[in-house]
Amino acid sequence: MKKFRNNEPVKILFFITVILSAISVMPNYLKGSKKINLYSDIVNKKSKKDETQNLAIVNDSVFFKNDTIKPVLKDTAKSSSVKVNYKIGELDLSEFFEALHNNENENGKIRIAWFGDSMIEGDLVTQDFRKLMQKLFGGSGVGFVPVTSPVAQFRQTIRQTFSDDWQVYSFIKKPRQNFKLGIGGYSFVSSKGSWVDYKTSRLYPVYSEVKIICRQCPAASFILNEDTADVFPIDSVTAFKEIELVKNKTIKGIKLTFEKPGCEIHGLYFDNGKGVYVDNFSFRGNSGIPLSNIPFGELKNLGTKENYKLIILSYGLNVVAHDIKNYSWYASSFQKTLNYIKEAFPDASILIMSVGDKSYRAEDGYETEPDIPVFVELQKRIAQRSNVAFYNLYEAMGGYNSMVGWAEGNPRLANLDYTHPNFAGGRKIAGMLYDDIIKSYDRYSKTVSVMEVKKDTIIDPQAKQ
Numbered sequence: 001m002k003k004f005r006n007n008e009p010v011k012i013l014f015f016i017t018v019i020l021s022a023i024s025v026m027p028n029y030l031k032g033s034k035k036i037n038l039y040s041d042i043v044n045k046k047s048k049k050d051e052t053q054n055l056a057i058v059n060d061s062v063f064f065k066n067d068t069i070k071p072v073l074k075d076t077a078k079s080s081s082v083k084v085n086y087k088i089g090e091l092d093l094s095e096f097f098e099a100l101h102n103n104e105n106e107n108g109k110i111r112i113a114w115f116g117d118s119m120i121e122g123d124l125v126t127q128d129f130r131k132l133m134q135k136l137f138g139g140s141g142v143g144f145v146p147v148t149s150p151v152a153q154f155r156q157t158i159r160q161t162f163s164d165d166w167q168v169y170s171f172i173k174k175p176r177q178n179f180k181l182g183i184g185g186y187s188f189v190s191s192k193g194s195w196v197d198y199k200t201s202r203l204y205p206v207y208s209e210v211k212i213i214c215r216q217c218p219a220a221s222f223i224l225n226e227d228t229a230d231v232f233p234i235d236s237v238t239a240f241k242e243i244e245l246v247k248n249k250t251i252k253g254i255k256l257t258f259e260k261p262g263c264e265i266h267g268l269y270f271d272n273g274k275g276v277y278v279d280n281f282s283f284r285g286n287s288g289i290p291l292s293n294i295p296f297g298e299l300k301n302l303g304t305k306e307n308y309k310l311i312i313l314s315y316g317l318n319v320v321a322h323d324i325k326n327y328s329w330y331a332s333s334f335q336k337t338l339n340y341i342k343e344a345f346p347d348a349s350i351l352i353m354s355v356g357d358k359s360y361r362a363e364d365g366y367e368t369e370p371d372i373p374v375f376v377e378l379q380k381r382i383a384q385r386s387n388v389a390f391y392n393l394y395e396a397m398g399g400y401n402s403m404v405g406w407a408e409g410n411p412r413l414a415n416l417d418y419t420h421p422n423f424a425g426g427r428k429i430a431g432m433l434y435d436d437i438i439k440s441y442d443r444y445s446k447t448v449s450v451m452e453v454k455k456d457t458i459i460d461p462q463a464k465q
Contacts, residue, residue, distance in 0.1 A: 093389050093437070096349035097444040099309040100137060100276075109271070111143070111306045112278045113183075113345075115291060116314040119356070119420060121282040122151040127203070128430035130157075130278035136438070139275020141204055146267045147188035147196050150284070156423075158270065159199040165191040171283060171290040180295050182213065182240070182266025183302055184281045190217075190258035190265070198270070199253040209271040210246035210254055213302075217263035223255045240266060240298050242305065266298075269306075288315035289333045292340040299344035308348050311341060314393075316355025317419060320375045327371075331378055338386055350388040353433070354379045357394055357403035359418035366407075366418050368400050396432050 099110050112133070114126050123142070134140060142157040148168060152160040167189040169175035175187050200206060222245055245254065245268075271277060283290075291313075302308070319330055342350060354376045359366040376394045383390035398405065406414035406425055413425035421429060 092387070093310070093349040093351065093440065094444070095347060096310040097441050098448075099307075100441060101445055101448060103137065103274075103276075109139070109274045109307055110137070110276050110310075111308045112276065112310040112312065113281060113308050113348075114278060114312040114314070115281045115283075115288070116312070116353075117282065117286045117288075117317050118284045119314060119317055120280055120426075121284055122149075122154040123157045123280050124421065124423065125426040125430050126278050126280040127157050128427045129434055130276075131203075132430065132434045133276045133278060137276040138273075139277055140272035141207060141209075141270050141277060143271065143277040144184065144267050144269055144279035144281070145198065146184055146186055147265050156201060157203050158201055160197070162196040163191075163194050165194050166196075167191070171286065171293060174293075178216075179264055180215065180240075180298070181293060183294060183298055184267055185283045185286070185290065185294060186266070188265045188267075190261055190263040192261045193257070193259065194261075194263075195255060195257045197253070197255040198268070204270070204272070206250050206252055207246065207254075207270050207272060208248060208250055209269070209273070210244070210251070211269040211271075212243050212245055212256070213240055213266040213268070214243065215240050215264040215266070217258070217265070218260045220256055220258045220263060222257070224249075224251050225253055226255070240301070285318050286315065287319050287330070287334075288313055289330070289337050292337045296340070296344055299341075303345040303348060308345055311345050311348050311350045312353060313338070313341070313350065314353035314355075316375055316379065317358060320355060320358060320369050320371050322360055322369050322371065324371060327375060327378055331382060335382060335386070338382065338388070342386070342388075350386075351391060352379055352383045352388060353391045354393045356421070356429070357397050357399070357401070357406070359401070359403045359407075366404050368403065373400070391433060391436065393429065396429075 096110075096112075099108075102108070103110055114120060114129075116125075120126050127142075130143070145158055145160065148162050148166050149155070149160065152162070169179055169181065169187040169189070171181070171185050175181060179187050179189060181187050224246070245256075269279075315334075319327070338350070338352075355372065358369050358372055360369050372394060376392060380390050380392065394402075397403070403414060403418050406412070406421065407416055407418050411424055412422060413428055414421045
């Protein structure tokens with residue numbers, strides 16, 4: 001028997017590999033040929049997914065070339081929770097937790113601004129998060145509501161109808177120079193006789209405080225409870241103005257009519273006394289980057305006047321796609337927007353909620369968009385670099401292919417677009433976020449309480465004499 005030289009097996013294996021590789025790629029150059037993979041028996045789907053993820057991270061390293069954070073794709077269960085530091089000068093959620101802690105003693109009003117895309121449209125997710133927060137900390141009411149909405153009939157927290165003659169400006173349809181976008185990314189301009197009607201829902205049966213945010217509004221009238229009418233003049237203004245329509249009076253509805261054209265409305269607040277309010281600022285198709293188009297002055301003034309202490313940013317559904325491998329453009333642009341928001345709300349904590357799982361139709365059925373874990377990692381690093389809180393919704397949902405289970409499970413938690421949660425799924429997401437925040441808040445409260453006790457028990461050495 002002829003013996004092989006020491007390196008002959010290696011040479012043989014090398015030539016076999018080269019031949020198989022050539023055969024595998026050859027169909028790519030033949031029109032109409034189906035791509036084959038002779039390694040399919042030894043390469044499973046998971047390894048393919050990991051290769052795609054690793055490639056995306058390498059390509060995205062342009063933005064993070066000086067980053068010392070290791071690119072860990074799969075977070076632990078702990079990483080899905082809100083991180084909290086109690087050191088003086090660090091951000092996290094300390095501002096928000098401090099406000100909640102003081103509010104328990106002073107019974108003040110605290111607002112949460114939740115900016116997001118279609119995942120929270122129609123008050124989805126936010127309505128359940130609001131309910132949980134108000135049950136614990138007080139307050140009752142839907143908070144901010146726009147003048148018109150494409151999902152007005154879909155929303156459960158308030159009943160809303162309006163005339164079809166409103167001019168609507170937004171991130172998509174930029175306003176004329178004399179009009180500015182409001183805090184929700186919209187500006188609503190009346191025609192002659194335009195109207196909007198709000199009625200309470202079973203979730204919030206009455207209101208005692210209603211305010212309107214407007215600019216350049218000459219005159220309007222409003223009807224309370226459909227049985228009384230009052231006319232109030234509004235002088236033309238060049239900056240936004242808050243006008244109290246209802247104060248310390250119980251109502252079940254309000255209808256506003258604008259006799260003259262050109263009245264610019266940004267939205268209304270519907271509150272009931274002191275407590276916590278969660279304002280939904282959803283915008284379909286938004287990546288989050290256009291938030292910097294909202295006038296800085298309006299954001300900062302409302303942030304102070306309305307006592308916004310927590311800003312939640314939940315985006316990504318409209319960014320991630322399986323044919324995109326480089327998201328450095330998004331990281332750079334969103335970082336600028338995040339800096340803009342931080343400057344506009346200097347007294348508020350900021351929380352980035354990652355994109356959840358999202359599936360596309362692959363050859364063997366629906367599966368997670370290959371770049372979802374990569375994009376989540378990118379969002380996480382943006383939060384870490386900016387020293388703001390981060391919530392990993394993707395991992396909280398169950399990670400890879402969890403959306404399939406949400407959409408096809410019993411009960412169903414997501415729509416069959418394999419992208420958006422339904423009301424049941426929104427309730428689950430709200431509950432998971434609420435639980436993590438409250439756990440962190442409890443730790444914060446215990447830490448603060450211990451510090452306060454120690455401070456109160458310090459004995460002045462001079463007192464002994």
